[in-house]
Amino acid sequence: MKTKFSELALFGGPPAFAQPVHVGRPNVGDRKKLLARFEEILDRNVLTNDGPCVRDFEARVAELAGVKHCVACCNATIALEIASRALGLTGEVIVPSFTFVATAHALQWQEITPVFCDVDPLTHNLDPAAVERMITPRTTGIIGVHLWGRPCDVTALQAIARRHNLKLLFDAAHAFACSSGGRMVGSFGDAEVFSFHATKFLNTFEGGAVVTNDDDLAHKLRLMRNFGFAGYDNVIYIGTNGKMCETSAAMGLTGLDALDQFIDVNRTNHHAYRDALSGLPGVRLLEYNERERCNYQYVPVEIDAQAAGLHRDMLIAVLHREGILARRYFYPGCHLMQPYRSLFPHARLLLAHTESLCDRILVLPTGTAVAPDDIRMICGIIRLALRHAGDVSKKLAPGSAAPEPA
Numbered sequence: 001m002k003t004k005f006s007e008l009a010l011f012g013g014p015p016a017f018a019q020p021v022h023v024g025r026p027n028v029g030d031r032k033k034l035l036a037r038f039e040e041i042l043d044r045n046v047l048t049n050d051g052p053c054v055r056d057f058e059a060r061v062a063e064l065a066g067v068k069h070c071v072a073c074c075n076a077t078i079a080l081e082i083a084s085r086a087l088g089l090t091g092e093v094i095v096p097s098f099t100f101v102a103t104a105h106a107l108q109w110q111e112i113t114p115v116f117c118d119v120d121p122l123t124h125n126l127d128p129a130a131v132e133r134m135i136t137p138r139t140t141g142i143i144g145v146h147l148w149g150r151p152c153d154v155t156a157l158q159a160i161a162r163r164h165n166l167k168l169l170f171d172a173a174h175a176f177a178c179s180s181g182g183r184m185v186g187s188f189g190d191a192e193v194f195s196f197h198a199t200k201f202l203n204t205f206e207g208g209a210v211v212t213n214d215d216d217l218a219h220k221l222r223l224m225r226n227f228g229f230a231g232y233d234n235v236i237y238i239g240t241n242g243k244m245c246e247t248s249a250a251m252g253l254t255g256l257d258a259l260d261q262f263i264d265v266n267r268t269n270h271h272a273y274r275d276a277l278s279g280l281p282g283v284r285l286l287e288y289n290e291r292e293r294c295n296y297q298y299v300p301v302e303i304d305a306q307a308a309g310l311h312r313d314m315l316i317a318v319l320h321r322e323g324i325l326a327r328r329y330f331y332p333g334c335h336l337m338q339p340y341r342s343l344f345p346h347a348r349l350l351l352a353h354t355e356s357l358c359d360r361i362l363v364l365p366t367g368t369a370v371a372p373d374d375i376r377m378i379c380g381i382i383r384l385a386l387r388h389a390g391d392v393s394k395k396l397a398p399g400s401a402a403p404e405p406a
Contacts, residue, residue, distance in 0.1 A: 001376065001377060001380050002016065002377075002380060002381060002384055003384070004384075005384060005385075005387070005388035005391055005392075007384075008318060008321070008322070008381070008384065008385065008392075009318075009321035009322050009323075010317070010318050010321045010392065010395055010396075011391075011395065015321065015322050015323040016322040016323060016324065016377050016378075016381060017322060017323030017324060017374075017377075018323065019323065020323045020324075020325050021323060021324050021325060021365045021369075021370065021374060021378070022325050022365055022369070023199070023298075023325065023326065023327045023363050023364070023365050023366070024198075024199030024200070024201075024365075024366075024367060025199075025365075025367050025368070025369035025370075026198045026199070026203055027201055027202070027203065027255060027258070027262050027367060027368050028251075028254070028255075029254040029255050029257055029258035029261075029262075030254060030257065030258060033254050033257060034250060034251060034254040037053065037250035037253065037254065038247065038250060041053065041246045041247060041250060046246060047245060047246050047247070048243055048245040048246060049226075049243065050226075050243070051246040051249070052246075053246045053247075053249035053250045053253060054072055054243075054244050054245075054246060054249040056249070056253060057070075057072055057204075057244070057249040057252045057253050057256075058070040058071070058072050058209070060253070060256050061186075061194070061209055061211065061252075061256075062211060064177060064184065064186075064256075065184050065185065065186025065187060065192075065194075065211050066183070066184040066186065066187050067186050067187050067211045067212060067213050068212070068213045068215070068218070069211065069212050069213070069214075069215070069217075069218035069221075070209050070210075070211045071209060071210045071211075071212075071218060071221040071222055071225060072204075072207065072208075072209045072243075072244040072249065072252075073207065073208045073209060073210065073225055073242045073243070073244055074206060074207065074208070074241075074242055074243060074244055074245070074248075075195075075197065075206050075207060075208050076102065076171075076173050076193055076194065076195035076196070076197065076207075076208030076209075077102045077105065077106055077208070078208065078225075078240070078242040079193045079194075079195075079208035079209060079210050079242070080102065080103065080106035080143075080169075080171065080193050080208075081106045081109060081110060081240075081242075082210065082221055082224045082225055082240070082242055083169055083191050083193055083210045083221065084106055084107060084110060084112065084141075084143075084169065085110060085224065086191075086217055086220045086221050086224055087141065087167045087169060087190055087191065087217070088140070088167070089107070089110075089112055089140050089141045089167060089169075090112060090140050091112065091113065091138035091139065091140050092112070092113045092114075092115045092136060092138040092139045092140065093107050093112055093113070093114060093115065093139070093140060093141045093142065093143055094115045094117050094126075094131055094134050094135070094139060094141070094142045094143070095107070095114045095115065095116060095117065095142075095143045095145075095334075096116070096117055096118075096119050096125070096126050096144075096145050096147075096334075096354070097116040097117075097118075097333045097334040097335040097347070097351055097354045098119050098124060098145075098147070098330055098333060098334075098354045098357055098358065099145045099147065099171065099330055099334060100173070100330060101330075101334050101337055103143060103145060103171050103334070104116075104334045104340065107143075108339070108340075113138075114334070114340070115134055115136075115139070116334060116335045116340070116344065116347050116350075116351060116354075117130050117131050117134050117350075118130045118350060118351050118352065118353050118354055119147075119353050119354055119357070120153075120353070121353040121356065121357065123147075123150060123152075123153075124147045124148065124150070124286075124300075124357060125144065125145065125146070125147050125150065125151075125152040125153065126142075126144050126145070126152055126153075126157065127353075128153050128156035128157055128160060130350075131157065131160055132160055134350075135160075135164055135166075139164070139166060140166060140167060141161075141166050141167035141168065141169060142157060142160070142161055142166055142167070142168050142169070143169045143170070143171055144157050144168070144169075144170050144171070144189070145170070145171040145173075145174075146170060146171070146172050146173075146174055146175035146178065146185055147174060148174055148286060148297075148298045148300050149174045149175045149176075149178045149288070149294060149295050149296070149297050149298065150175075150178075150286075150288065150289070150294075151175060151178060151179075151180035151185055151188075151292075152170065152180075154170075154180055154181075154188045154189070155181075157189070158188065158189065161189070167189075167190050168188075168189035168190055169189055169190060169191055169192070169193070170185070170188055170189050170191075170192040170193070171192075171193055172185050172186065172192040172193060172194050173193065173194065173195035173197075173200070173208075174195075174200075174295075174297060174298065175194075175295070176194050176195075176196075176200070176201075176202055176295060177202070177259060177263065177293060177295045178292065178293055178294055178295055179292045179293040180292065181292075182292070184293070186211040187211075187213060190212065190214060190217065191210050191211065191212040191214070191217060191221075192210070192211050192212070193208060193209070193210050193211075194208060194209045194211065195207075195208050196208055196209070196248075196252055200297065201262050201263070201266060201295055201297045201367065202252065202255045202256065202259060202262065203251065203252070203255060204244065204248040204249060204251045204252035204255075205247070205248050205251050206248060207244050207248045207249075207252060209244075220237070223236065223237040223239055224237065224238070224239040224240065224242070225239065225240070225241075225242035225243055226239060226241070226242075226243055227239040227240065227241060261368075262295075262367075262368065263294075263295055263296065265366075265367065265368050266295060266296035266297055266366055266367065267294070267296045268372075269296070269299065269366040269367075269370055269372075269375060270288070270296045270299055270366065272372055272375045272376075273285060273299050273301075273364060273366075273375055273379065274287070276375065276376060276379035276380075277301070277379055277382065277383075280308075280382070280383060280386065281307050281308060281309075281386075282303060282304040282305070282306070282307030282308025282309065282310075282386070283301060283302075283303060283304075283308060283382070283386070284301065284302040284304070285299070285300075285301050286300045286301070286302070296366075297366070298363055298366070299363060299364040299365075299366050300329065300361055300362075300363050301361070301362050301363070301364060302357070302360045302361055303315060303360050303361075303362060304360065305360075308386055308389065309386060309389030309390070309393075310385065310386055310389040310392055310393060312328070312359065312360055312361070312362055313328070314392060314393060314396050315362065315382065315385055315386070316328065316362055317396055318381065318385045318392060319378070319381065319382070319385075322381055324364075324365065324378055324381065325365070326362045326363060326364050326365070327362065327363045328358075328361065328362060328363075329361055329362075329363050330358065330361075331358050331361075332358050333348075333351065333354050333355060333358045335347040335348060335351060335354070336348070364378060365378065
């Protein structure tokens with residue numbers, strides 16, 4: 001453990017980690033089970049097109065989410081695009097800017113206008129009151145994002161959608177195996193989209209899924225992800241190639257077998273960070289509602305530069321020098337990325353909370369690749385950097401030899 005600021009890598013000390021520690025290293029589960037599934041896939045010689053692994057994976061995801069239908073896709077972005085199109089979204093759709101850019105791109109790709117709405121500064125999710133103010137005659141839907149696995153105010157958003165006759169879709173990329181009011185995420189709105197990207201705590205290498213209780217919508221989704229085929233040589237609808245392959249589903253099934261283990265590790269890690277960062281001025285670790293089911297997949301921390309004495313970006317620069325690849329999420333906000341900053345140059349006037357969060361949030365490493373000793377080291381470095389904030393600030397001042405924050 002480093003105890004002097006001169007031991008920090010920023011000041012010439014050796015990095016705390018010889019191998020970089022990432023925010024999200026893939027969780028694999030039981031490798032023998034995974035390899036056995038690969039052997040079975042090769043023996044069957046069925047690699048895609050709704051093979052038995054995909055069907056099994058869909059059934060297990062639907063059961064866990066408490067819904068009738070799961071439509072597995074090659075990735076969550078395609079799942080969002082298909083779901084948006086299947087729901088008939090056009091014109092304008094209200095979305096948060098404080099989200100991964102795929103939420104907005106899935107709309108813009110189809111020439112649907114994402115209307116960026118501000119978030120609640122405490123929950124980081126869509127502010128229902130702000131959503132209602134953004135509705136116009138061109139609005140056809142709302143996409144809420146269950147950020148960090150902490151569900152949106154689904155009751156308020158569903159009431160708004162009903163009142164204005166809007167479609168309601170949830171980007172649940174962070175929220176697999178989470179609940180709201182005792183009800184599993186996946187069963188809210190018209191449909192919800194999960195991500196099973198490699199960095200998610202349950203991954204399928206690459207993958208995603210749309211889940212819903214709407215029979216007609218599920219039928220349409222299945223047509224759309226497979227070119228519109230309804231049987232051999234029978235195309236009855238416009239579609240694309242959004243199918244999940246068998247090897248991806250095998251990875252997902254192996255992860256589902258170890259789901260409780262992954263969550264237990266994430267919970268233990270989150271509690272360790274909570275305890276180690278407790279009482280640190282200007283540092284707020286986001287908490288989870290432990291009365292609900294949570295996946296504890298992320299460790300988001302708000303850094304109040306004035307109270308902490310150090311800006312978030314400077315702290316990240318310190319951590320990166322130590323081999324701790326903490327991340328700025330979701331910097332700088334979708335509204336300041338292209339093409340949106342050119343299309344909507346004044347959007348930031350309505351996004352004060354979003355811009356504040358983009359300037360404050362960092363996300364720390366967790367998952368099965370992160371050990372308790374790693375967390376103690378990471379938190380020790382954070383405490384050391386903040387205790388010597390003046391020296392760190394001078395070292396990172398413009399014109400210094402230190403690198404720019406990542």
